[in-house]
Amino acid sequence: MAAxxxxxxxxxxxxxxTEMFEIAPERITPEARLYQDLDIDSIDAVDLMxxxxxxxxxxxxxxxxxxxxxxxxxxxxxxxxxN
Amino acid sequence: MSPETxxxxxxxxxxxxxxxxxxxxxxxxxAAELRAAVARASAYVQSQPGTTAALYHGDSYQxxxxxxxxxxxxxxxxxxxxxxxxxxxxxxADAHLALGELAADEPRPAPGAAVALAPIARDRVLLRVYTSxxxxxxxxxxxxxxxxxxxxxxxxxxxxxxxxPGAAVAGTVSHQHFYGLMFRVLWPLATGRPIxxxxxxxxxxxxxxxxxxxxVLVTSPVFLGVLASGxxxxxxxxxxxxxxxxxxxTDIARAARDAIGAPLFEIYGSAESGAVALxxxxxxxxxxxxxxxxxxxxxxxxxxxxxxxxxxGWQPTADRAQVTEAxxxxxxxxxxxxxxxxxxxxxxxxxxxxxxxxxxxAARVVVLPGPHAxxxxxxxxxxxxxAALARDGAFxxxxxxxxxxxxxxxxxxxxxxxxxxxELPRDPLGKTRAGELAALFAPARLRPIVxxxxxxxGQLRLKLEIDRSLACFRGHFPAQPVVPGVAQLxxxxxxxxxxxxxxxxxxxxxxxxxxxxxxxxxAVTLTLEWRGTTLAFRFESDTPHSSGRILFAGEP
Numbered sequence: 001m002a003a004x005x006x007x008x009x010x011x012x013x014x015x016x017x018t019e020m021f022e023i024a025p026e027r028i029t030p031e032a033r034l035y036q037d038l039d040i041d042s043i044d045a046v047d048l049m050x051x052x053x054x055x056x057x058x059x060x061x062x063x064x065x066x067x068x069x070x071x072x073x074x075x076x077x078x079x080x081x082x083n
Numbered sequence: 084m085s086p087e088t089x090x091x092x093x094x095x096x097x098x099x100x101x102x103x104x105x106x107x108x109x110x111x112x113x114a115a116e117l118r119a120a121v122a123r124a125s126a127y128v129q130s131q132p133g134t135t136a137a138l139y140h141g142d143s144y145q146x147x148x149x150x151x152x153x154x155x156x157x158x159x160x161x162x163x164x165x166x167x168x169x170x171x172x173x174x175x176a177d178a179h180l181a182l183g184e185l186a187a188d189e190p191r192p193a194p195g196a197a198v199a200l201a202p203i204a205r206d207r208v209l210l211r212v213y214t215s216x217x218x219x220x221x222x223x224x225x226x227x228x229x230x231x232x233x234x235x236x237x238x239x240x241x242x243x244x245x246x247x248p249g250a251a252v253a254g255t256v257s258h259q260h261f262y263g264l265m266f267r268v269l270w271p272l273a274t275g276r277p278i279x280x281x282x283x284x285x286x287x288x289x290x291x292x293x294x295x296x297x298x299v300l301v302t303s304p305v306f307l308g309v310l311a312s313g314x315x316x317x318x319x320x321x322x323x324x325x326x327x328x329x330x331x332x333t334d335i336a337r338a339a340r341d342a343i344g345a346p347l348f349e350i351y352g353s354a355e356s357g358a359v360a361l362x363x364x365x366x367x368x369x370x371x372x373x374x375x376x377x378x379x380x381x382x383x384x385x386x387x388x389x390x391x392x393x394x395x396g397w398q399p400t401a402d403r404a405q406v407t408e409a410x411x412x413x414x415x416x417x418x419x420x421x422x423x424x425x426x427x428x429x430x431x432x433x434x435x436x437x438x439x440x441x442x443x444x445a446a447r448v449v450v451l452p453g454p455h456a457x458x459x460x461x462x463x464x465x466x467x468x469x470a471a472l473a474r475d476g477a478f479x480x481x482x483x484x485x486x487x488x489x490x491x492x493x494x495x496x497x498x499x500x501x502x503x504x505x506e507l508p509r510d511p512l513g514k515t516r517a518g519e520l521a522a523l524f525a526p527a528r529l530r531p532i533v534x535x536x537x538x539x540x541g542q543l544r545l546k547l548e549i550d551r552s553l554a555c556f557r558g559h560f561p562a563q564p565v566v567p568g569v570a571q572l573x574x575x576x577x578x579x580x581x582x583x584x585x586x587x588x589x590x591x592x593x594x595x596x597x598x599x600x601x602x603x604x605x606a607v608t609l610t611l612e613w614r615g616t617t618l619a620f621r622f623e624s625d626t627p628h629s630s631g632r633i634l635f636a637g638e639p
Contacts, residue, residue, distance in 0.1 A: 022478055023478060039475075043499070
């Protein structure tokens, strides 16, 4: 996958959060915490990782997801993988 | 069953001609009139080409006339569950002749024309009925007359003693389903019980049924639920009530029995097997009908052997069962095992676990189509559940339920998506269809599919396919879907903003004309012309649908 800037990645993550988990777009902000603010649980996190694997063509290691707390953290993980 | 009443010779042997066979507001029809009507209709059917006829009629007597007319003419009759356009389309490929309310004009056989009726062939397939589709797509099941006669004999041996000879048979369920066809039409006709032509829709109508002797009511848990909560009109008198289609809840069964004051039997069976067993109350064992053998395989599924199956030996069913002293008990469907991420999971168990939550009134779990099989849960919230939905929203409530299931099921098999509905989509027998449940998860598309696209200088021409799944049809209007005017404007603006450099905000519409409605199934051409500050749009097919000029404010 070609290099993407953070803004493009953020837009992609926000769209998937809306499509996969039906989270209202207005609730998604870079600071929103996945578990506490968006009600995403560990199963959703795994599903999101599977999608990330498909997007990046690279394996997102579960360890790199362990420290993820916010939407911005997800963006950073992908940014680190594709750039 | 008395030997002189098989279906094959029902209308060819000289019976008691004055015996009533059908009752309705038009008055009673006697056996001689039925015979004459079938002879005329059969002459019409014989004059038509083809081997197969599709039959739909809201009147059970008229339905019976065409059914026997076709059989005496050697035609196979396909019985669709409904008469909506999709069904007609699907049938058209298969059936050569459309009869009853499926015909463009109901054929009216010439009064003089009639054929002498010969006995009907017993060993050819003459009836094709649909399965309910509760676990998948409806499938067609073939029946010979011999199978139908065997089933009637089994039913009459079990129920005959509880339903007096000559008792009228009324129903709330359609004869277009096999349960209604057997119990409302074939069993009564073959055993000398008059059929009540029109379906009973409301409890008040029970008071108008004949009471000498007290009639039989062929119904389902849906209607019994209405009787259980609203009661039975005082003037109504029923002799026997039959329920089938879906499981009857214990509390509804008790309340309905109290309201009815007559025996209430539940029937177990399917379009494939016919009626197999009955029970007198929920919790009591199922008793196989006389002549039907049952056994349970080591894997725990029920097998049956019966003349009505048309095959020798044991036939598997998809129902899990246990044999008990009182007969047998059913334990859910074996084919409701889904394979999710290579793990097997019982949808029945998931539903039971969801229904055990204080937040859930009723639950159905379906496999959602897609690249990876995943489960969706369709839920009716309880009072507590509605409070949780109002407080936390649907997403968080679904996740809370998933946490509650986590102890009992592996994480990978848990439902991925949750839908809360006011009530489960049910058919008239109380069954939920897998396809309708899955449709609740289909993403609603906001814009139609673009079939072709031609772009020019400041011009864009799109051919759009207007399909039923578009979000704008939801609630607009339930019976008559129409693309709303605002949706047409939105499509025009949306496609235009992608194609042209439109920076200003929408500021108004000029010369707006809506000439003809746009409905699902149409293909329309949208032509857009961008003229700097105005966007001209036109929706047309072979006729203009709408047009106008949309104005955009200049750059701020």
